[in-house]
Amino acid sequence: MKTIEQINEKIREGSVCVVTAKEMKDIVSELGPEKAAKEVDVVTTGTFGAMCSTGVFINFGHSDPPIKFRRAWLNDVEVYTGLAAVDAFLGATKPSETRENYGGAHVIEELVFGREVELRAIGFGTDCYPRKEIETAVSLEDVNQAVMVNPRNAYQRYRAATNSSDKVLRTYMGTLLPNYGNVTFAGTGEISPLNNDPEFRTIGVGTRIFLCGAKGYIIGEGTQHSPPFGTLMVKGNLKDMKAEFLKACYFPGYAPSIFLGIGIPIPILDAEIAKSTAIRDWEIKTTIIDFGVPRRDRPVVREVTYAELKSGKVEINREEVRVSPLSSFYMAEKVMKELKRMIEKGEFLLSLPVERLKGKELFKPMKQKEIRIVREFMTKAITIREDSRIEDAAMLMINKNVNHLPVVDDEGILKGIVTSWDIAKAVTKGAKTVKEVMTREVITVFPEEPIAIAISKLEKYDISALPVIDSKKRVLGIVTSETISKMLGV
Amino acid sequence: MLLQLLFDSKTVREPIISRVAIKTGVPINILRADVGARKGEIIVEIPDEKSKEIERLFNEMGVEVHEVTRTIARNDNCVHCGLCVSICPTEVFRLNEEMKVEIRTEKCIHCSACIKVCPTMALYFPI
Ligand code: SF4
Ligand code: SF4
Numbered sequence: 001m002k003t004i005e006q007i008n009e010k011i012r013e014g015s016v017c018v019v020t021a022k023e024m025k026d027i028v029s030e031l032g033p034e035k036a037a038k039e040v041d042v043v044t045t046g047t048f049g050a051m052c053s054t055g056v057f058i059n060f061g062h063s064d065p066p067i068k069f070r071r072a073w074l075n076d077v078e079v080y081t082g083l084a085a086v087d088a089f090l091g092a093t094k095p096s097e098t099r100e101n102y103g104g105a106h107v108i109e110e111l112v113f114g115r116e117v118e119l120r121a122i123g124f125g126t127d128c129y130p131r132k133e134i135e136t137a138v139s140l141e142d143v144n145q146a147v148m149v150n151p152r153n154a155y156q157r158y159r160a161a162t163n164s165s166d167k168v169l170r171t172y173m174g175t176l177l178p179n180y181g182n183v184t185f186a187g188t189g190e191i192s193p194l195n196n197d198p199e200f201r202t203i204g205v206g207t208r209i210f211l212c213g214a215k216g217y218i219i220g221e222g223t224q225h226s227p228p229f230g231t232l233m234v235k236g237n238l239k240d241m242k243a244e245f246l247k248a249c250y251f252p253g254y255a256p257s258i259f260l261g262i263g264i265p266i267p268i269l270d271a272e273i274a275k276s277t278a279i280r281d282w283e284i285k286t287t288i289i290d291f292g293v294p295r296r297d298r299p300v301v302r303e304v305t306y307a308e309l310k311s312g313k314v315e316i317n318r319e320e321v322r323v324s325p326l327s328s329f330y331m332a333e334k335v336m337k338e339l340k341r342m343i344e345k346g347e348f349l350l351s352l353p354v355e356r357l358k359g360k361e362l363f364k365p366m367k368q369k370e371i372r373i374v375r376e377f378m379t380k381a382i383t384i385r386e387d388s389r390i391e392d393a394a395m396l397m398i399n400k401n402v403n404h405l406p407v408v409d410d411e412g413i414l415k416g417i418v419t420s421w422d423i424a425k426a427v428t429k430g431a432k433t434v435k436e437v438m439t440r441e442v443i444t445v446f447p448e449e450p451i452a453i454a455i456s457k458l459e460k461y462d463i464s465a466l467p468v469i470d471s472k473k474r475v476l477g478i479v480t481s482e483t484i485s486k487m488l489g490v
Numbered sequence: 491m492l493l494q495l496l497f498d499s500k501t502v503r504e505p506i507i508s509r510v511a512i513k514t515g516v517p518i519n520i521l522r523a524d525v526g527a528r529k530g531e532i533i534v535e536i537p538d539e540k541s542k543e544i545e546r547l548f549n550e551m552g553v554e555v556h557e558v559t560r561t562i563a564r565n566d567n568c569v570h571c572g573l574c575v576s577i578c579p580t581e582v583f584r585l586n587e588e589m590k591v592e593i594r595t596e597k598c599i600h601c602s603a604c605i606k607v608c609p610t611m612a613l614y615f616p617i
Binding site: 101174181182184247249250251252257323324325327329331 | 569571574577609610
């Protein structure tokens with residue numbers, strides 16, 4: 001048994017034994033937890049990944065005459081100003097209003113690089129803050145405070161992503177290729193901070209951490225904290241951060257985001273903690289979920305361990321699928337080593353948490369009005385073949401009293417659609433078969449999609465019906481604007 | 491084929507490209523020009539079969555010539571996240587022992603898929 005005070009004493013003396021989480025695995029399997037706990041004082045853990053819930057509180061100081069921000073922008077990225085006169089919060093994922101592929105994350109990065117950014121603001125023009133607008137350039141040196149405060153960082157583990165649909169999806173999990181073309185996953189598994197202290201014995205409110213090269217602190221559990229999918233809320237001084245450990249990025253089709261390097265030292269107080277830092281990738285489970293289904297509760301494709309994900313290939317439906325990490329293991333290792341160096345040099349002392357993080361917490365979904373899905377509104381689709389004659393299509397529409405006929409092949413797979421309007425056109429053009437007049441680019445929906453998505457598609461494309469299909473493009477039914485308005489009573 | 495032409499403070503003032511074009515009768519397509527008072531870099535496209543002759547002429551006129559092979563390149567924005575690894579159809583990217591993303595450019599088929607995917611915009615075709 002050791003105390004944090006004793007470990008800090010060793011750090012001051014320069015006799016502390018620090019190892020990275022990667023090194024610790026072998027030490028524990030060689031010596032056993034008891035002996036490892038005697039030998040090792042601190043294990044450094046690390047992660048380096050895109051963390052969207054990141055931002056910076058900035059105080060700009062007062063202008064003359066003074067202004068109270070109504071709205072403000074840094075390099076055309078709007079910041080939140082619902083605070084005191086010249087305080088603002090710059091969020092990482094806020095896109096620029098004028099520049100493509102640029103956002104709050106990039107402004108943060110430019111500030112850390114020491115560059116000037118353009119501040120533009122409009123004021124309320126009050127008696128105490130009469131100024132109505134201002135335009136100036138500021139760098140990190142010019143502002144009073146720039147404190148990074150991140151509501152949710154350092155996910156313990158995260159669900160891996162794949163895509164069953166036939167379209168390329170651009171998501172916060174990177175680009176997902178169609179038909180299970182790839183898998184992406186986030187988190188650093190066995191070296192990730194929270195996986196090494198899953199009971200939160202040493203990681204808690206007040207724990208001093210490595211945040212992008214600066215000393216930061218944990219200020220609580222993060223939003224959506226739900227162990228074993230635990231998260232952290234952290235803060236640190238932007239002015240002390242190093243550009244090497246932070247990188248602005250942009251996920252095409254999604255938003256800007258920012259890669260952050262976070263390292264957490266775990267004091268090895270006893271054998272129990274030594275044992276928990278010996279955790280291996282094959283013991284850490286997560287699931288692969290299907291982003292092809294645009295719902296909150298995306299279907300689970302399979303369970304998987306971090307060891308399988310890190311191997312670069314996983315099996316889905318008996319086929320090998322290539323895997324991409326989203327977190328940088330190379331940079332996470334750098335974080336662990338840098339933190340180790342700082343502790344060995346006596347530059348970084350450990351702190352005792354003042355409060356423990358919650359061990360169990362349920363992550364509730366957003367409270368919404370009841371969601372109704374396409375399936376409830378679906379009616380039977382009257383289908384037809386490509387080579388059918390126009391007369392037959394016309395007869396079918398009259399007999400079944402419908403205006404839309406999805407065109408299918410022998411397997412029931414959607415090939416196109418004809419409407420009564422197409423039939424009318426066919427007559428004037430003298431077309432003989434359905435094939436000649438059908439629309440081939442059909443707008444469709446899945447049965448499990450919220451009806452709101454179907455409605456917005458109907459409006460967007462100015463059409464009155466959507467075939468409902470499954471992932472193989474087989475026609476399951478049809479939703480029409482008529483049925484929807486009848487059922488919703490609008 | 492693409493050639494990178496490097497001009498020094500002397501050659502940068504002379505109409506060398508025109509001279510070579512007139513002399514060989516070959517149209518020279520300028521793709522990018524970055525020319526200052528003391529030096530210049532110009533990327534040109536020329537027919538493959540004339541490359542030897544054109545290269546020799548530029549050399550004679552004091553211009554440094556390099557062939558541009560349009561394989562994928564990466565700048566130091568790369569954080570080795572590995573996202574490109576599963577995107578590239580020919581497995582150009584690979585995580586090595588150190589978990590750094592390695593590039594085997596010889597396998598690149600210039601499809602640009604990775605360029606659109608890289609979150610740090612580290613990938614590009616050097617021209
Ligand atoms: S996607 Fe970009 S940042 Fe990530 S490893 Fe590839 S080149 Fe580097
Ligand atoms: S351009 Fe295409 S082939 Fe070349 S590295 Fe990128 S993804 Fe691979």
